[in-house]
Amino acid sequence: MLRTIIKNGIFVTMDESNPIVHGYMTFEGNTITGIHEALPAPLETFDEVIDGKHRLYMPGLVNTHGHAAMSLLRGYGDDLALQVWLQEKMWPIEAKFTAHDVRYGTLLSIVEMLKGGTTSFVDMYDQMNEVAQAVEQAGIRGCLTRGVIGFCSPDEQTIKLNDAKQLVKDWHGKADGRITTMISPHAPYTCTPDYISRFVEASHELNVPLHTHMSETAREVAENVEQYGQRPVVHLEKLGFFSRPSILAHAVHLTDEEIEVLARYDVRVSHNPGSNLKLASGIARVVALQKAGVLVSLGTDSAASNNNLDMFEEMRLAALLHKGISGDPTAIPAAAALKMGTIDGANSIWLNNVGSLKVGYKADFIAIDIDQAHFLPRSNYISHLVYSASAKDVTDVWVDGNCLVRAGKCLTLDEEKIKREFELCFDRLTGN
Amino acid sequence: MLRTIIKNGIFVTMDESNPIVHGYMTFEGNTITGIHEALPAPLETFDEVIDGKHRLYMPGLVNTHGHAAMSLLRGYGDDLALQVWLQEKMWPIEAKFTAHDVRYGTLLSIVEMLKGGTTSFVDMYDQMNEVAQAVEQAGIRGCLTRGVIGFCSPDEQTIKLNDAKQLVKDWHGKADGRITTMISPHAPYTCTPDYISRFVEASHELNVPLHTHMSETAREVAENVEQYGQRPVVHLEKLGFFSRPSILAHAVHLTDEEIEVLARYDVRVSHNPGSNLKLASGIARVVALQKAGVLVSLGTDSAASNNNLDMFEEMRLAALLHKGISGDPTAIPAAAALKMGTIDGANSIWLNNVGSLKVGYKADFIAIDIDQAHFLPRSNYISHLVYSASAKDVTDVWVDGNCLVRAGKCLTLDEEKIKREFELCFDRLTGN
Incomplete structure (x- = not known):
């Protein structure tokens, strides 16, 4: 199974024992395997290394x-x-x-x-x-x-x-x-x-x-x-x-x-x-x-x-x-x-191992670009996520360990085709 | 004075006699000179031609x-x-x-x-x-x-x-x-x-x-x-x-x-x-x-x-x-x-020639990227602007006829320096 590590990240975990971690998250296949302040194993032991600089990670x-x-x-x-x-x-x-x-x-x-x-x-x-x-x-x-x-x-x-x-x-x-x-x-x-x-x-x-x-x-x-x-x-x-x-x-x-x-x-x-x-x-x-x-x-x-x-x-x-x-x-x-x-x-909705960045939980998580004016100062990330962020601040998305959105682009769906077909549906439904 | 034309745009004017125009807007110096459905003059007579494809323009x-x-x-x-x-x-x-x-x-x-x-x-x-x-x-x-x-x-x-x-x-x-x-x-x-x-x-x-x-x-x-x-x-x-x-x-x-x-x-x-x-x-x-x-x-x-x-x-x-x-x-x-x-x-605030895309008004206006899922279908642009848009949908900004933001980048301010100095101010104020 693919082993991935994110380095240099800020992780808002929703795990009360460990709410905000500056450091590393690892996942293997579809499961989170670790959240660490220090590098848990040499980077070369992972199949994929993601640089989390300027990114905040949180559960999807x-x-x-x-x-x-x-x-x-x-x-x-x-x-x-x-x-x-x-x-x-x-x-x-x-x-x-x-x-x-x-x-x-x-x-x-x-x-x-x-x-x-x-x-x-x-x-x-x-x-x-x-x-x-x-x-x-x-x-x-x-x-x-x-x-x-x-x-x-x-x-x-x-x-x-x-x-x-x-x-x-x-x-x-x-x-x-x-x-x-x-x-x-x-x-x-x-x-x-x-x-x-x-x-x-x-x-x-x-x-x-x-x-x-x-x-x-x-x-x-x-x-x-x-x-x-x-x-x-x-x-x-x-x-x-x-x-x-x-x-x-x-x-x-x-x-x-x-x-x-x-x-x-x-x-x-x-x-x-x-x-x-x-x-x-x-x-x-x-x-x-x-x-x-x-x-x-x-x-x-x-x-x-x-x-x-x-x-x-x-x-x-x-x-x-x-x-x-x-x-x-x-x-x-x-x-x-x-x-x-x-x-x-x-x-x-009875997803009991989803919604937290915690060992054993599903790797369903998102990255937010916090290198923007409305996320400064770095006073309180939880406040900024709730009171200041929007959908458009999301850059990358993983579900079940798979990266579905990278740098704002959908990887699994043909967005241009979907928009085109959608418009045709609307035109037909409304008789245009 | 610089004469600019935006072509292929959708203009939400806030001018009740002419609320939404598909076509062209011209401005000269800091003043809007025209909103047209048809090309008002050959493109080569303008100093600058902006392609408004996939963009909606509205007053700032x-x-x-x-x-x-x-x-x-x-x-x-x-x-x-x-x-x-x-x-x-x-x-x-x-x-x-x-x-x-x-x-x-x-x-x-x-x-x-x-x-x-x-x-x-x-x-x-x-x-x-x-x-x-x-x-x-x-x-x-x-x-x-x-x-x-x-x-x-x-x-x-x-x-x-x-x-x-x-x-x-x-x-x-x-x-x-x-x-x-x-x-x-x-x-x-x-x-x-x-x-x-x-x-x-x-x-x-x-x-x-x-x-x-x-x-x-x-x-x-x-x-x-x-x-x-x-x-x-x-x-x-x-x-x-x-x-x-x-x-x-x-x-x-x-x-x-x-x-x-x-x-x-x-x-x-x-x-x-x-x-x-x-x-x-x-x-x-x-x-x-x-x-x-x-x-x-x-x-x-x-x-x-x-x-x-x-x-x-x-x-x-x-x-x-x-x-x-x-x-x-x-x-x-x-x-x-x-x-x-x-x-x-x-x-x-007593700005009586600002806030509408209308001849004689100041060229204070913004462009929105409407080629996105949350702006579809093209049913009702005014609804989409109010009920669906956010700050992050803005791509370009003009004030007083000057382009201040182009493709999401500030042209007049050094954003990186401002963020850096701002963080230093916060750290000093809070004793970090």
Whole structure:
């Protein structure tokens, strides 16, 4: 197996016993084998020596909620309310998406994510076979799930559920283990209780976790109460949803009681601050969730409601927003935001050896060019990463020990071809 | 005078009669002479032809509140409340700043701002002679003001006020008109009423506008009421502050009545969303201010409370934040945020022919590399600029007709030397 050493680097490890190391990191195959202040072995004993001068290395970012193919809808219908935006703008055009569109929409998002330092992402969409193939080809890590909207006949519901199950059967653990899967009813407001129960069953049967949108808007919570007599958390609890490990996207509108319920189960929350602000959905109670012991990570949601896939921005937003609305400047300090974007994200999607630069962990990491004005003075690297960095500061990216981006160029994907095909897809979808 | 044409460009003009032009822009000396869809004259009649392929051109960004030299304190004391942060972290170390520190702190910020597309900035600080020289050398546009804190003896107060006036006398209109000036008591909580009155007088006497921090925190408003029996707006109104054209930084905590008062005068507000969130100061009532007819622009504040000087981020924050807290997804749409960051910013600091790509306007403009995943599809450029772009997407910058940044490199400043000297300043200030 290829043995690599990075010399002269600064390593932000996310390992609490050893947070910042100036020196060396070694990895062998897909696994980190050492983090050292002194050279651990002669350089000539390694197959590859990388000079880390002017670079800061950190674990790759983990984006725990999104819909990659929707990059095709970036800037298409901004400044609208969630339900209007979904029903009048997103859904009609998405209904026209072919497998080819999903392929190139996803590939473009993977290019953006990888170049911006995201090494693992959750994707909930349709035509997931295309997404899985894109993940396999790109070399990124993907936690994939067919998101099912239940507005259709019982027969179609069964077809869609089977499609969701087939993704798990075909792809779970594939691409050298880089692909994992989940089972996803889209949301309590798009799937009937009976139908949700069938997803819970499937999750038991296939032994994979559940993912869904929940309580993103006040309106959907009110409608849930009106229709089913209870708020979404109790509604899902009664359907057995939380009998399975699960990750909820958004969870913006929660009462204290609902937070207590979530804390009793193996439930994680993907906080999507940019998307929630843009759609005017509100601001999730992240500090209260974390206080109750709920694991909270970060997601961009799709480029249609964000509108980029820059996880540095989500970390920064999380760190800034919860200070501003609570009046507490110590809420979500920089280190906590960085944790949410890396190791907490990895743990949230059951990647238990990803998200830290630590011996035995997967070699999923990124390099940041810190030889720039906005990273000076060299006072506090963790602060600079959260409060000052952006996707564009990432120069190199490794996933599973493989270098996927070098000096800002994708090595596994043909970026020019992807951009070209993507534009053709958009033109066809919008009739240009 | 040098005649330049940009061909094959996309121009986001901020001129409502002609918002997006695909084609050509010409400028002569420091003035824009044309925006055309068709070639206006043979290319060989121009002294310089620039190929704008893959580039979007827009007016340079205008940062209407900051303290450039404080980049030396980036990451130094994060996650603290404003008053604690100022009194225990910022002020003690700032007391040690030499002219040399101010010079290199400012130059580093100018490097960051210019490379990130900011072509005009407000600077309120001390040792402003250094700042003025840095602006002159860099070629950027600066609206400069000596910010005076009145915690000192009457004699020292007079010295500081004279220093503030001397800046105006020495530098107003200098550097080919790129430098303008203002008069600034730091804030109502750091200057007594009598002392503020003397700044108002000086502003009349020298015929320049006033700038101050106002109502940034709830605590300072409460203290103003306790000490002077009124909230800051009425307090300043009674001191004749608003008898002069003025720009207020922050203005976070305002009642409806205070907004009405401000709207009656020639008062502008610099909204600093990133800084206000980070210091947990709160969220300014921007939508209400704009509705009342108050001109609102955007500022980064210093890198110590932001922590970068990326004006794209402030535009995005303004567009996202006010949607999220109001529940109205149409609040501050993309076009309005872009206006706040460009032409509204220029008008806010009395630059009446800056901030638009329009015939007769100053050639202050920037180029963005739109041949990137996060700018696709080519659905809506204004949306992409506000919701997806960052400082790092800027490739070229012109101010007053001069190219200051080409392909990401500063042409007027020695970036490597500035970074080196800046680090030495930081090390000395912090005793390393």
